[in-house]
Amino acid sequence: MIIKKIDFSKYSSIKIGGTLELKIAQNLDEAMNLAQNHYLIGKANNILISENVTRIFQLGSEFDYINDSDDLLEIGARTNGRKLFLHAKTHDLGGLEFLGALPGSVGGIVKMNAGMKEYEIKNMLHSVCVNGVWHEANAIDFKYRNSGIEGIISAVKIKKIRGFSGILESAFKQMRLNQPKEPSCGSCFKNPCGILEGEIPLSEIRGKSLANEVSGEILPEIPNAEIPGESPDEILLKSKSQIPAGKLLENVGLRGFKIGNMGFSEKHANFLINYGGGKFEEAIELINLAKQRVFKEFGIKLECEIIILDFTYD
């Protein structure tokens, strides 16, 4: 095992966190031992970490590989998603184009069932090795931004499908160009799922109950309040059954709203961004404020997509 000191205000994508001790597991036995009382991180693109956190670990270089066989690719969990994307591009394999625009390790990407639009990693998985045991992907209960996997993902196998799409690659790149450039973890909140379908003005979802597929609970009635200063019909829910969290944040006045050096982006309200020197506490304050306002206005409980780490083990 290797022990490193890592400055998370430089290492994490949101540039928050102190200089913390990070243990590096060089094989699965070490990883399994550490997992008993340490938290496993990937490449810190989706975590908001406080300065108080102790006992974290990462998989080492032994888990960084791509084995290309006849029908499948086997990829170590530490491997960068972009490295897998480049392998797919070089070998004319399709279905992984979104990884060109999505930061993270393969382990983190599978754990989060990360993706863009309808392209999610679950669609490409053949099997996943968790705590040293291979599981068929179709036996895993993947949901939106959640794999439900408990344990260490050490490697995955991916289906090889002929035909890399340059068009998709450009489309994903384009999507990124329209998003904020400041440090962030990507989307702060998951888009709440509802029973609504089609294009619906936000004004119409007030007064209706939504079944929240994310938490499985039936949400309370949405208050019938007006949206101050906005024409409700300008705000349409375009996705089939997901309500864009960014639209909800905009509607409660949080687009461009800052506390200290953190804020919800002017460009895309669901990006919690660090304007430079932003603090963990400021980020938490903004997250709590957003949850409170959206619940009060729409009766919807926002769920964080980013993972908040604020614990110490003695």
Ligand SMILES: Cc1cc2nc3c(=O)[nH]c(=O)nc-3n(C[C@H](O)[C@H](O)[C@H](O)COP(=O)(O)OP(=O)(O)OC[C@H]3O[C@@H](n4cnc5c(N)ncnc54)[C@H](O)[C@@H]3O)c2cc1C
């Ligand atoms: C600018 C930006 C844009 C983004 N856009 C998107 C997007 O469009 N779509 C999307 O889905 N995500 C997006 N994200 C979020 C991020 O890219 C994904 O969540 C990614 O999967 C994180 O990978 P990571 O290795 O950095 O994991 P980390 O952030 O380090 O960890 C995330 C979670 O994965 C777990 N984990 C990590 N490795 C393993 C492992 N080997 N075994 C078990 N659990 C593990 C951790 O415990 C943690 O719970 C974006 C992030 C940024 C910074």
